[in-house]
Amino acid sequence: MIALSTLFRRSFAHGVHPPDHKALTADLPTQRIPFVSHYVLPLNQHLGAPCKPVVETGQRVERGQLIGQPTAFVSTSLHSPVTGWVRDIGRRRGPDGDYRESIEIEADPFSTQRLAPSPRPDWRGMSVEALVEALPHSGIVGLGGAALPAQVKYSLRKGVRIRHLIANGAECEPYLTNDHRVMVERPETLLRGIEILQTLLGAEETIIGIEQNKPEAIATLRAHIRPDQRVRVVPLRVKYPQGDSKMMIRALLNREVPAGLHAADIGIIMNNVSTIAAIADWLEDGIPYIDRLVTVSGPGIARPANLIVPLGTPVREVLRFCGGLTEDTREVIMGGPMMGTPVASLDAPILKTSSGVLAFTAAETARPREYPCIRCGRCVEACPYFLNPSRLARLAKARMYDEMKRMNLSECVECGSCTYSCPSGIPIVQLIRTAKNNLRGRKRAVKT
Amino acid sequence: MNALLWIFISALLVNNFVLSYFLGLCPFLGVSGRLETAFRLGLATLFVMLITALCSWLLNTYVLIHAPYLRIISFIVVIASTVQFIEMVIKRVSPGLFRALGIFLPLITTNCAILGLAIFATNKGYGLIEGLIYALGAGLGFTLALVLMAGLREETELAPVPRLLRGTALNLIIAGILSMAFMGFAGLFSAA
Amino acid sequence: MSTDSGLGLQSASRQGREPTSLRLILTLSLAGLLSGIIIVSVYEATLPTITAYQARMLREAVFQVLPRVTQSQRLVWRDGTLIAKDAEEKGEAAVFGGYDAGGNLVGYAIPSAGPGFQDTITLLYGYLPGSRKIVGMEVLDSRETPGLGDKIYKDAAFVGEFKDLAVDPEVRAVKRGTGSAANEVDAITGATISSKAVVRIINEGNARWLPRLDAGG
Amino acid sequence: MTNDLSMTNYLIAPAIMTGLGFSFALILAVAYRYLKVAEDPRIEETEALLPGSNCGACGEPGCRAFAEKLVAGQTSPGHCTVASPEIVDAVAALLDVDAGGRERRIARLHCAGGKAQAYQIAEYRGFESCRAASVVSGGGKGCAWGCLGLADCKIACGLDAIAMNANGLPVVDPVKCTACGDCVDACPRDLFELVPESHHLFVQCSTPLAGDIALSLCTAACDACGRCAADAAPGLVRMEDNRPRVDYAAGGPARPEATFRCPTGAIQWVSGKQFQAQPRIPARRGG
Amino acid sequence: MKRPDPKLLVQPAPLLKQPLTTSMAMRDVLIALAPATLAGVWMFGLGALLILLASIAGAVATEWVLLPDDERRAQLANGSAIVTGLLLGLTLPPALPLWMAFLGGVVSIGLGKIIWGGLGYNLFNPALVGRAFLLAAFPVAMTTWSAQTGPTGFFEVAASNLAAPFMHIDFDGVSSATPLNLMKFQHQSTALWDLMIGRTSGCIGETSGLLLILGGLFLAFRRDLDWRIPASILIAVAAFTSLLVLIDAERYPGPLFSVFSGSLLIGAFYMASDPVTSPLTPKGAWIFGTGVGLLVVLIRVFGGFPEGVMYAILLMNAATPLIDRYTQPRVFGKGLKSPRGGHE
Amino acid sequence: MPTSKPDAYQEFIKGLWRDNPVFAQVLGMCPMLAVTNSAVNALAMGGATFFVLVASSFLVSSLKRWIPKQVRISTYVIIIATFVTVIDYSLQALLPAIHKELGAFIPLIVVNCMILGRQESFASRHSIGLAVIDALGMAVGFLFALLALGSVREILGNGTWLGLDLFGPNFEPWVIMVLPPGGFLTLGLLLLLFSWLAERRQKLAERLAEMEVEGT
Numbered sequence A: 001m002i003a004l005s006t007l008f009r010r011s012f013a014h015g016v017h018p019p020d021h022k023a024l025t026a027d028l029p030t031q032r033i034p035f036v037s038h039y040v041l042p043l044n045q046h047l048g049a050p051c052k053p054v055v056e057t058g059q060r061v062e063r064g065q066l067i068g069q070p071t072a073f074v075s076t077s078l079h080s081p082v083t084g085w086v087r088d089i090g091r092r093r094g095p096d097g098d099y100r101e102s103i104e105i106e107a108d109p110f111s112t113q114r115l116a117p118s119p120r121p122d123w124r125g126m127s128v129e130a131l132v133e134a135l136p137h138s139g140i141v142g143l144g145g146a147a148l149p150a151q152v153k154y155s156l157r158k159g160v161r162i163r164h165l166i167a168n169g170a171e172c173e174p175y176l177t178n179d180h181r182v183m184v185e186r187p188e189t190l191l192r193g194i195e196i197l198q199t200l201l202g203a204e205e206t207i208i209g210i211e212q213n214k215p216e217a218i219a220t221l222r223a224h225i226r227p228d229q230r231v232r233v234v235p236l237r238v239k240y241p242q243g244d245s246k247m248m249i250r251a252l253l254n255r256e257v258p259a260g261l262h263a264a265d266i267g268i269i270m271n272n273v274s275t276i277a278a279i280a281d282w283l284e285d286g287i288p289y290i291d292r293l294v295t296v297s298g299p300g301i302a303r304p305a306n307l308i309v310p311l312g313t314p315v316r317e318v319l320r321f322c323g324g325l326t327e328d329t330r331e332v333i334m335g336g337p338m339m340g341t342p343v344a345s346l347d348a349p350i351l352k353t354s355s356g357v358l359a360f361t362a363a364e365t366a367r368p369r370e371y372p373c374i375r376c377g378r379c380v381e382a383c384p385y386f387l388n389p390s391r392l393a394r395l396a397k398a399r400m401y402d403e404m405k406r407m408n409l410s411e412c413v414e415c416g417s418c419t420y421s422c423p424s425g426i427p428i429v430q431l432i433r434t435a436k437n438n439l440r441g442r443k444r445a446v447k448t
Numbered sequence B: 001m002n003a004l005l006w007i008f009i010s011a012l013l014v015n016n017f018v019l020s021y022f023l024g025l026c027p028f029l030g031v032s033g034r035l036e037t038a039f040r041l042g043l044a045t046l047f048v049m050l051i052t053a054l055c056s057w058l059l060n061t062y063v064l065i066h067a068p069y070l071r072i073i074s075f076i077v078v079i080a081s082t083v084q085f086i087e088m089v090i091k092r093v094s095p096g097l098f099r100a101l102g103i104f105l106p107l108i109t110t111n112c113a114i115l116g117l118a119i120f121a122t123n124k125g126y127g128l129i130e131g132l133i134y135a136l137g138a139g140l141g142f143t144l145a146l147v148l149m150a151g152l153r154e155e156t157e158l159a160p161v162p163r164l165l166r167g168t169a170l171n172l173i174i175a176g177i178l179s180m181a182f183m184g185f186a187g188l189f190s191a192a
Numbered sequence C: 001m002s003t004d005s006g007l008g009l010q011s012a013s014r015q016g017r018e019p020t021s022l023r024l025i026l027t028l029s030l031a032g033l034l035s036g037i038i039i040v041s042v043y044e045a046t047l048p049t050i051t052a053y054q055a056r057m058l059r060e061a062v063f064q065v066l067p068r069v070t071q072s073q074r075l076v077w078r079d080g081t082l083i084a085k086d087a088e089e090k091g092e093a094a095v096f097g098g099y100d101a102g103g104n105l106v107g108y109a110i111p112s113a114g115p116g117f118q119d120t121i122t123l124l125y126g127y128l129p130g131s132r133k134i135v136g137m138e139v140l141d142s143r144e145t146p147g148l149g150d151k152i153y154k155d156a157a158f159v160g161e162f163k164d165l166a167v168d169p170e171v172r173a174v175k176r177g178t179g180s181a182a183n184e185v186d187a188i189t190g191a192t193i194s195s196k197a198v199v200r201i202i203n204e205g206n207a208r209w210l211p212r213l214d215a216g217g
Numbered sequence D: 001m002t003n004d005l006s007m008t009n010y011l012i013a014p015a016i017m018t019g020l021g022f023s024f025a026l027i028l029a030v031a032y033r034y035l036k037v038a039e040d041p042r043i044e045e046t047e048a049l050l051p052g053s054n055c056g057a058c059g060e061p062g063c064r065a066f067a068e069k070l071v072a073g074q075t076s077p078g079h080c081t082v083a084s085p086e087i088v089d090a091v092a093a094l095l096d097v098d099a100g101g102r103e104r105r106i107a108r109l110h111c112a113g114g115k116a117q118a119y120q121i122a123e124y125r126g127f128e129s130c131r132a133a134s135v136v137s138g139g140g141k142g143c144a145w146g147c148l149g150l151a152d153c154k155i156a157c158g159l160d161a162i163a164m165n166a167n168g169l170p171v172v173d174p175v176k177c178t179a180c181g182d183c184v185d186a187c188p189r190d191l192f193e194l195v196p197e198s199h200h201l202f203v204q205c206s207t208p209l210a211g212d213i214a215l216s217l218c219t220a221a222c223d224a225c226g227r228c229a230a231d232a233a234p235g236l237v238r239m240e241d242n243r244p245r246v247d248y249a250a251g252g253p254a255r256p257e258a259t260f261r262c263p264t265g266a267i268q269w270v271s272g273k274q275f276q277a278q279p280r281i282p283a284r285r286g287g
Numbered sequence E: 001m002k003r004p005d006p007k008l009l010v011q012p013a014p015l016l017k018q019p020l021t022t023s024m025a026m027r028d029v030l031i032a033l034a035p036a037t038l039a040g041v042w043m044f045g046l047g048a049l050l051i052l053l054a055s056i057a058g059a060v061a062t063e064w065v066l067l068p069d070d071e072r073r074a075q076l077a078n079g080s081a082i083v084t085g086l087l088l089g090l091t092l093p094p095a096l097p098l099w100m101a102f103l104g105g106v107v108s109i110g111l112g113k114i115i116w117g118g119l120g121y122n123l124f125n126p127a128l129v130g131r132a133f134l135l136a137a138f139p140v141a142m143t144t145w146s147a148q149t150g151p152t153g154f155f156e157v158a159a160s161n162l163a164a165p166f167m168h169i170d171f172d173g174v175s176s177a178t179p180l181n182l183m184k185f186q187h188q189s190t191a192l193w194d195l196m197i198g199r200t201s202g203c204i205g206e207t208s209g210l211l212l213i214l215g216g217l218f219l220a221f222r223r224d225l226d227w228r229i230p231a232s233i234l235i236a237v238a239a240f241t242s243l244l245v246l247i248d249a250e251r252y253p254g255p256l257f258s259v260f261s262g263s264l265l266i267g268a269f270y271m272a273s274d275p276v277t278s279p280l281t282p283k284g285a286w287i288f289g290t291g292v293g294l295l296v297v298l299i300r301v302f303g304g305f306p307e308g309v310m311y312a313i314l315l316m317n318a319a320t321p322l323i324d325r326y327t328q329p330r331v332f333g334k335g336l337k338s339p340r341g342g343h344e
Numbered sequence F: 001m002p003t004s005k006p007d008a009y010q011e012f013i014k015g016l017w018r019d020n021p022v023f024a025q026v027l028g029m030c031p032m033l034a035v036t037n038s039a040v041n042a043l044a045m046g047g048a049t050f051f052v053l054v055a056s057s058f059l060v061s062s063l064k065r066w067i068p069k070q071v072r073i074s075t076y077v078i079i080i081a082t083f084v085t086v087i088d089y090s091l092q093a094l095l096p097a098i099h100k101e102l103g104a105f106i107p108l109i110v111v112n113c114m115i116l117g118r119q120e121s122f123a124s125r126h127s128i129g130l131a132v133i134d135a136l137g138m139a140v141g142f143l144f145a146l147l148a149l150g151s152v153r154e155i156l157g158n159g160t161w162l163g164l165d166l167f168g169p170n171f172e173p174w175v176i177m178v179l180p181p182g183g184f185l186t187l188g189l190l191l192l193l194f195s196w197l198a199e200r201r202q203k204l205a206e207r208l209a210e211m212e213v214e215g216t
């Protein structure tokens, strides 16, 4: 029955249907992880320029205190997630293997860790420009994965009128359920945030797009929407990558965002539901972005959970709280299984974008031998952007990167649908990423 | 079947100059690396073939009846000079056209598809119209073979072809398979 | 210096000593002159042998397709009659009259050509106007497949079919063993197309020549 | 054939041929006069040197086009398959405007952290390419600056000048290397530098980490102790972001002494191939 | 530093993987072909089975010899060589000398696959390269069709099957014309039902039309082949022949006859649809299939051969790189009229 | 002008193998493929090319001083075409059967890139003696290649060699060998063989050199 109705739901073209594995954590209420002794806070947890430390080694900091200041428009602040002392400012290994300039904080074991609300602007009667001014002080970035400092999206180009606000509750990555928990546990906050943004942007309507496999979220939100609010919840087919902004816009509004443009350029602003809730927290209660909701899951985790984790907590501590890794764990991923980053070391800290910590065992990480591409076309039929992943991979293997550019390499969002569906086991996305990396500047220094 | 149509189809497919007569192999093997270039070379060849058909008919009709023994030498000299003259004119008149097609002219004149065309057309006793149709078929057939070959070769660039085979050896084998496929056209429109 | 100027002149020579156009023209003319002389000498030297050979081959072919013939004469159709003419002329079709020792006309050897399986087939066949029969056929030129199509001249049985073949009504090629009327030829198994092509070429020759031969003979 | 006819032939043939030669030479001479288009004279000269087979094997439509590309610097003489080495040299000599003058350079690697020295903290599985590995958590290598050992540089080197040694490091053959810079472009970690052949003092490490952190990742790392800078001639070696920079222009002379007190061997006196501390003494065989 | 952690693996995302492998696709093809293969062996006798074994042996042995040591096992294990050998065998006449079938397997893999760089890189269908080679090399043997033996004559192996390598033995069995031969050279049609259930002479695997369709649907259902290719071939053949019938019903074969006769079905479902050698793009698949269909009819009706499926597929294989190149789908968000003027 | 040490033997021998016009330089492919469906035809074509190449090289190198650079190629073409006509008529008179087989391909010797190439790159730059020796080497190399190809094609395609029956009456000829695809395929495989041999030789030489170094 559900299957039938699924078929008739609007969606985008192509895409894949990986098993969602959400049952592991979907019903687990969020809980707060205890404070640990050390926190590592990289200065660039967002797109754009790293922030600049405003504290010194040895200095005491309070929970919620500003420790890093934005250095550019595309940049944001950083706040201390604990009360304690700055132990060092230097290079630390980030989750992706690079060493980044970071602030290391040692928690004060005897502190109450009470959060002192920051001064916050009054959003009522505020203009969008003022919102753009204010948001960098919150440290909020897009929590849907891109980590774009929140204000950037609202600095609209001249002449652009926003008609739709879209709250992205798709959470199409398998395993992850933190957006789901936000929608189930904090519907008022989310709707408050929507109200604020909708008012400030002057949008006619807000659409909350939720994949059908989260009936509880759909029901909860529908129950909380007041009749006077111009907010709709639209269930979407379960299909990856439903949560990608352009795909979701296609699914909800049947519009195609032209390549090279942003949603805003066609009058749409999209935010992740968690981002919107974080904005509400900041504008209503003055809470800066210091805690991250993390889904800890996967076959390698003893006790899966949805956790509220202070930024900078080492992955190892998160795992320890969940009972540690099982014996046969082979790989730990930060983020979702489709787009996440494997971590090389458990010392890596939780960042603003770390929506999940997933552990996989030998069974999931085993790969059948890679065969040459047999041009079966499954990747072509999977790619939501209508690229030709088979050819891109072939060109990448022949190291013909410039030719790849002509095959629209830059349009690939690295969603991984192609790799997921390839029977020959070709690491297509990795090849694509390699090519992009190569083209981006052959002599780019990876480290700072 | 209409005789002219048969002449055309025969030269285009059945007796394709490259794949069945082995004519014009130098450009076929040399300049089929990239599709763009191959296509333009094909067009230029078509053009030279038409000129050749005209020249050889003129020579046959007005000169060689008096001196048949000068066939080879007069064909080559007249065709080469005419093409060169045209090349100069093109270069002068339209540098764009010259860039696109003209640069191929010298390569084409010294290949045997051109002389072969003149000699075959003479051997078959074609008149002016038949000769031109023949040249059209042969030129288009040459272009077809070249373009197909270029498409295939561009693809092999991406393949882990055994090192020793890379280059001419592989290209010849591809040509062999292509020629095998073209055998399917044998008897086209001539079957009783 | 370049080949795109293969036969011409190009910009300043590297040595800076540019020969006059006259010198170039002279060189080429001289080369042409010499080559003309060489070629014509060889031509003259070989011509008798070549023409003799060609004539012999032609005669042999005619004798092959017309039994009991000892002389032949090239005939062309002009103004409604057949006239003897040895020199070839472009675009003018000819047949060969075959005569016995007594100088009496035995029959005609008719050349004809047309598309075969691969390429044009050229053949010569002997025709007796009196009995309206074909009495011999020889393929002069073809590119048919070795082992298959080439049976049209290598397969004695097939060639034998044309030793006594009525031309009325049209000659027909039929599958081996399916009846054999006087005007029917058994096609070669595996080379039906070539066989049919031979028959068609003969029919075309007949259509062109028989009315004339019957009229002008 | 009558004698008569052959006599005519003897007249006709030379006449026609002379006529042909004459008239075409004439037409072309005239055409040349009036249709001439100015061109770079070097194209002529280059083409004169080429074999002139117009075979197209070089991928260009004829020798002329090839010569044009050569002069334009878009191809190299070696692409002509027919030309003998002498011809290739002659062409190269004709076109190479800045032959001589600059000192010969070779590619050197700023890393000595092979398998035996640098820790692999995680196992990498994926496309065997340094750049591909570098986008997957740094390929699991502890040092985020060090060589990944998956041979992108070797593959990029069209001249076969790079070989991977048993330790997983690329070794440049100074004889074959032409300093084309392909390896510099290929390396995702930017470890190659083109240095003059005569420069011997060279730092084989790129980490900006210092002290124990650096050493915890790689035993060959520079721990930024600064001794080399102190021991070298003034100005020759500067510490910059925890890395010694050797600048031959800034001071001198360079001497092997600067390397003597380095605790890790990160700074080396390099001559010939890298990573071969002593030149191998050929084994003596009987007779 | 002490490391209590397990040594982790860093393997790029996505970590999830659809449970599909190349070997599974090959296995599916073998399953799909099984009914038609069994039917062929049943109808043509033990000789047919020997031919299939010989061609598979040729293919597998060649792969074994020509592949580098470290790739041998894995490449053979994926089963593509077996598929190639089997498909080649199914398109051979039942009375062919076994050594020719073996040679066909060798050529299929040697010239059809290995020289291109192996699995996935060949641009022509390997089985058809082998078959085209055999047809051009031994035209007589390859166009001599023996009649069906049926269950009674199952164990009678034709003498010609057993000719010594490089030699031939004259065909002893009753040679019998295929429906297409009858059509082309005698203008005789064959009863449709006989065509469908395979009561005709022809290649080992081509006769039983219904079983071939069954297997083809299985493959299409499993998405091992692009349904557009067989669909467009059948549509093109049917449409073209219908047109001809409209012009002269006496002279030209009708659409149903054309679809069920000869190797059209095995070609459309199993050979034209070989993913490696057919276009990747949906639009390309339509063009490819239509091209095959038109060429088949062109060769059958106007050409020198009674059957044109093999040549049609090879010719379209040659055009595949070009088709793919010019039928890339429109990339999402590209080529739209931008809301703010200008393109992209 | 490249000035290499003229060594007659070297000049001759290089054309046979190292610089073989067909296998190494890939020139003159058209006549090579078109007429090699039998060894006899290959010999005849090789012989005709031999004559034209040697004669033209002789004439070109002896006249090189008097030919102005600007009309060099035109003159070469005229010279070559003259010799081709000569051989065309001679064959027709002396070996009419073979002439019929080779048919239209004799005239095409004029445009055999190898011949013009030799004039351009060698004959016009060297003394008469060297030019002739070089031409001899190249021509023999060409003949050798033609014969190799023609033999393979005839033996497999017809079961005969130079007309001699090799395998008895039951041999099944591989017709494809005498058809166009057979020409392409065989030459492709021969080229493969050539490069394999060349590589093996080079490897051997390298190993020898290494051993010498170590031995000292």
Ligand SMILES: Cc1cc2nc3c(=O)[nH]c(=O)nc-3n(C[C@H](O)[C@H](O)[C@H](O)COP(=O)(O)O)c2cc1C
Binding pocket: A141, A142, A143, A144, A145, A146, A147, A148, A168, A169, A170, A171, A172, A173, A241, A242, A243, A244, A245, A246, A270, A271, A272, A273, A275, A276, A339, A413, A414, A415
């Ligand atoms: C392949 C892909 C999948 C995505 N999936 C989701 C998702 O499931 N949920 C989500 O909120 N954002 C997802 N995003 C990010 C959205 O495109 C979009 O950036 C985000 O919703 C914007 O909100 P933010 O700025 O608040 O992060 C995905 C992006 C990509 C490229």
Ligand SMILES: Cc1cc2nc3c(=O)[nH]c(=O)nc-3n(C[C@H](O)[C@H](O)[C@H](O)COP(=O)(O)O)c2cc1C
Binding pocket: A047, A074, A142, A144, A145, A146, A148, A152, A153, A154, A155, A156, A244, A245, A246, A262, A263, A264, A265, A270
């Ligand atoms: C400098 C910069 C400016 C951007 N401006 C906008 C913008 O005005 N509107 C918008 O929707 N996204 C903007 N983005 C968003 C990014 O393009 C990012 O991909 C965006 O979040 C869309 O992806 P997602 O929707 O999948 O997260 C900007 C990004 C950068 C780096």
Ligand SMILES: Cc1cc2nc3c(=O)[nH]c(=O)nc-3n(C[C@H](O)[C@H](O)[C@H](O)COP(=O)(O)O)c2cc1C
Binding pocket: C117, C118, C144, C145, C146, C148, C149, C150, C188, C189, C190, C191, C192, C193, C194, C195, E135, E136, E137, E139, E143, E181, E185, E304, E305, E306
């Ligand atoms: C390589 C090859 C070459 C062929 N050559 C000829 C040929 O030259 N002449 C011909 O009539 N048939 C030739 N055929 C056979 C025809 O295609 C066709 O099958 C045959 O004429 C049918 O005749 P049948 O009905 O007597 O078997 C050839 C077939 C092949 C495979």
Ligand SMILES: Cc1cc2nc3c(=O)[nH]c(=O)nc-3n(C[C@H](O)[C@H](O)[C@H](O)CO)c2cc1C
Binding pocket: A374, E025, E026, E029, E080, E081, E083, E084, E085, E087, E113, E118, E119, E120, E121, E122, E125, E126, E127, E128, E219, E224, E225, E270, E271, E272, E273, E274, E275, E276, E277
């Ligand atoms: C649906 C399908 C059809 C195939 N058809 C053929 C075929 O016709 N001929 C062949 O040699 N291999 C075929 N294969 C096997 C495989 O793709 C073939 O060996 C590759 O062409 C070798 O690179 C097929 C495989 C699949 C999945």
Ligand code: SF4
Binding pocket: A382, A383, A384, A385, A386, A387, A388, A389, A411, A412, A413, A414, A415, A416, A417, A418, A419, A428, A429, A432
């Ligand atoms: S990763 Fe890129 S190419 Fe692959 S499916 Fe996603 S968008 Fe398409």
Ligand code: SF4
Binding pocket: A372, A373, A374, A375, A376, A377, A378, A379, A380, A389, A390, A393, A418, A421, A422, A423, A424, A425, A426, A428
């Ligand atoms: S899914 Fe894999 S095997 Fe299939 S076409 Fe794409 S890359 Fe090739």
Ligand code: SF4
Binding pocket: D109, D130, D131, D146, D147, D148, D149, D150, D151, D152, D153, D154, D170, D186, D187, D188, D189, D190, D191, D192
């Ligand atoms: S030097 Fe660079 S490119 Fe070469 S192996 Fe090391 S990391 Fe790879």
Ligand code: SF4
Binding pocket: D203, D221, D222, D223, D224, D225, D226, D227, D228, D229, D244, D261, D262, D263, D264, D265, D266, D267
């Ligand atoms: S001496 Fe060695 S360790 Fe110390 S700074 Fe110099 S290179 Fe680094």
Ligand code: FES
Binding pocket: B023, B024, B025, B026, B027, B110, B111, B112, B113, F027, F028, F029, F030, F031, F111, F112, F113
């Ligand atoms: S030999 Fe034919 S084109 Fe060169």
